Amino acid sequence: MAIINDILQGFLTTVKGMIVTGKECFVPAVTVQYPTEKRPIPERFRGMLVNDASICIACDKCVRICPVNCLYCEGEGKGKARRASVFTIDYVKCCWCALCVEVCPVDSLYMSHDYETVFTDRSQMIRDFCQDPIPPIGGRQKPAEESSDNPAEKKEGESNSGRAAA
Amino acid sequence: MITPAQPKPLQGEPLVVHMGPQHPSTHGVLRVELHTDGEVVERAIPNIGYLHRCKEKIGESIGYDAYVPYTDRMDYLAAMNNNWTWAMCVEKLAEIEVPERAEYIRVFVGELNRIASHLVAVGTYGLDLGAFTPFLHAFREREMTLDILEELSGGRLCFGYVRIGGVAEDMTARAMDMTRRFLKQFRAKLDSFNELLSFNHIFIKRTANIGALSGEQAIAYGITGPMLRASGVDWDLRRDEPYSIYNRFEFDIPVGQGLKGQVGDNWDRYWIRIREMYESTRILEQVIDGFPEGSHMGKVPAVLRPPKDAEVYVRTECPRGELAFYMISDGSKVPFRLKARGPSFCNLSVFEELTRDMLIADVVATLGTFDVVMGEVDR
Ligand code: SF4
Ligand code: SF4
Numbered sequence: 001m002a003i004i005n006d007i008l009q010g011f012l013t014t015v016k017g018m019i020v021t022g023k024e025c026f027v028p029a030v031t032v033q034y035p036t037e038k039r040p041i042p043e044r045f046r047g048m049l050v051n052d053a054s055i056c057i058a059c060d061k062c063v064r065i066c067p068v069n070c071l072y073c074e075g076e077g078k079g080k081a082r083r084a085s086v087f088t089i090d091y092v093k094c095c096w097c098a099l100c101v102e103v104c105p106v107d108s109l110y111m112s113h114d115y116e117t118v119f120t121d122r123s124q125m126i127r128d129f130c131q132d133p134i135p136p137i138g139g140r141q142k143p144a145e146e147s148s149d150n151p152a153e154k155k156e157g158e159s160n161s162g163r164a165a166a
Numbered sequence: 167m168i169t170p171a172q173p174k175p176l177q178g179e180p181l182v183v184h185m186g187p188q189h190p191s192t193h194g195v196l197r198v199e200l201h202t203d204g205e206v207v208e209r210a211i212p213n214i215g216y217l218h219r220c221k222e223k224i225g226e227s228i229g230y231d232a233y234v235p236y237t238d239r240m241d242y243l244a245a246m247n248n249n250w251t252w253a254m255c256v257e258k259l260a261e262i263e264v265p266e267r268a269e270y271i272r273v274f275v276g277e278l279n280r281i282a283s284h285l286v287a288v289g290t291y292g293l294d295l296g297a298f299t300p301f302l303h304a305f306r307e308r309e310m311t312l313d314i315l316e317e318l319s320g321g322r323l324c325f326g327y328v329r330i331g332g333v334a335e336d337m338t339a340r341a342m343d344m345t346r347r348f349l350k351q352f353r354a355k356l357d358s359f360n361e362l363l364s365f366n367h368i369f370i371k372r373t374a375n376i377g378a379l380s381g382e383q384a385i386a387y388g389i390t391g392p393m394l395r396a397s398g399v400d401w402d403l404r405r406d407e408p409y410s411i412y413n414r415f416e417f418d419i420p421v422g423q424g425l426k427g428q429v430g431d432n433w434d435r436y437w438i439r440i441r442e443m444y445e446s447t448r449i450l451e452q453v454i455d456g457f458p459e460g461s462h463m464g465k466v467p468a469v470l471r472p473p474k475d476a477e478v479y480v481r482t483e484c485p486r487g488e489l490a491f492y493m494i495s496d497g498s499k500v501p502f503r504l505k506a507r508g509p510s511f512c513n514l515s516v517f518e519e520l521t522r523d524m525l526i527a528d529v530v531a532t533l534g535t536f537d538v539v540m541g542e543v544d545r
Contacts, residue, residue, distance in 0.1 A: 009367035017362040021299055030306055044320035044335060067232035097235035097326045102334065111320065
């Protein structure tokens with residue numbers, strides 16, 4: 001008797017489940033046909049890391065914080081005129097953690113909204129932003145004028161870097 | 167005359183079958199050595215270590231704040247909770263105050279991540295037993311929680327959002343709206359998920375009364391989290407040792423009752439996760455109603471140098487159980503010693519005991535309820 005009950009129950013509860021599935025026919029699909037259709041990217045999306053080398057002051061902060069040592073920076077010039085002469089990032093190692101973006105006092109470093117990047121070779125994944133400036137593709141960068149004139153002031157007033165406040 | 171040799175009685179030498187490391191139901195790179203006698207598994211020995219990445223040693227060589235992304239990759243299904251535990255540990259070590267708003271955001275992301283993690287657990291558990299549709303339903307809901315977390319942090323899996331002293335970025339109004347919309351329909355979705363899988367008679371037949379873990383056994387093996395509660399032990403750090411601001415919220419701790427079979431069987435372990443999701447929605451509702459104003463980041467020294475010989479042990483309730491960090495500082499920029507206690511690792515230790523003399527198909531069904539994340543087992 002128990003087995004008949006099992007069969008009956010198994011059948012009935014499966015039909016119940018099927019009704020749930022059947023209802024889904026009338027719910028709009030949530031899937032996106034990726035290459036032709038793209039979902040909107042949120043403001044804080046972390047895509048490829050980009051540096052605007054024209055305003056980077058080569059302070060080395062990002063290099064020091066990076067947990068995987070994928071940044072390399074060399075600067076030239078003194079004081080306010082100091083600018084990066086070499087700034088490379090190794091995309092092989094980068095883990096898109098955005099720690100470097102947070103410490104950057106002039107906001108020259110930012111995560112772009114670009115996520116469709118293909119490399120055919122590892123050497124291409126090391127990018128020097130001084131030789132090969134990347135056109136910004138949108139991202140959480142602040143306006144450049146605001147940040148470029150006085151890095152020290154910017155650092156004090158910036159609300160989102162907690163470590164700079166203390 | 168030559169007498170033919172008498173055939174020896176059949177020797178019951180166990181046949182060793184390797185399940186994994188690339189088996190779909192091991193949820194990662196876990197290799198289980200099955201010593202089988204026919205259909206019955208005499209011993210199932212989990213072999214781990216395929217994903218070992220020296221997490222503890224790395225923690226001893228890089229700075230406190232740079233370690234946050236590494237904690238993401240321990241239990242990658244509940245990255246927020248891992249970040250949070252790490253941040254709490256360092257804050258206790260260096261005596262850093264966290265603003266109230268940051269605590270609210272932390273509870274918010276922690277509970278959302280718990281829902282996301284449990285949805286993976288129950289969805290893939292259906293998949294292990296051959297039910298494909300519930301998996302799609304679970305992942306569709308999970309996608310909504312991930313959208314909210316992406317709106318806040320910018321990442322979808324490894325968030326790196328909870329930082330020492332607070333959280334990386336402030337809460338947004340859009341994320342709040344998304345959460346309200348999500349909460350409005352999530353319970354109904356869970357109810358229909360129950361119809362689809364939890365109360366399906368075939369599913370119950372496959373899981374109830376199998377792999378029952380008693381409360382004493384669970385405590386003896388150091389099992390924590392949903393697995394412990396499914397065995398009837400009423401213990402949840404969020405209520406019994408309230409950290410952060412959990413004492414401000416009202417929620418129940420679901421405990422296994424053996425509704426469909428014994429207490430602590432596979433179905434109970436599965437059901438506890440569904441009920442925890444209901445409770446998490448309750449906490450989330452209270453959190454978004456009571457969001458205080460203020461800063462999302464406390465005062466953190468530019469270079470973190472905790473006092474010499476400070477020693478902390480901090481544990482929190484992650485979706486899989488208690489995650490703890492033990493740390494000794496020698497006054498420098500890096501910890502002198504770091505030890506992580508992962509819930510999956512401890513939970514997996516009972517696997518061999520639990521699967522003794524089980525059928526092969528039930529071993530898969532049992533492993534699924536453990537909800538192990540190999541990134542955390544091996545670290
Ligand atoms: S995003 Fe993280 S890993 Fe990548 S360069 Fe910045 S700090 Fe390094
Ligand atoms: S922190 Fe910013 S300014 Fe300093 S070196 Fe890095 S990118 Fe340049």
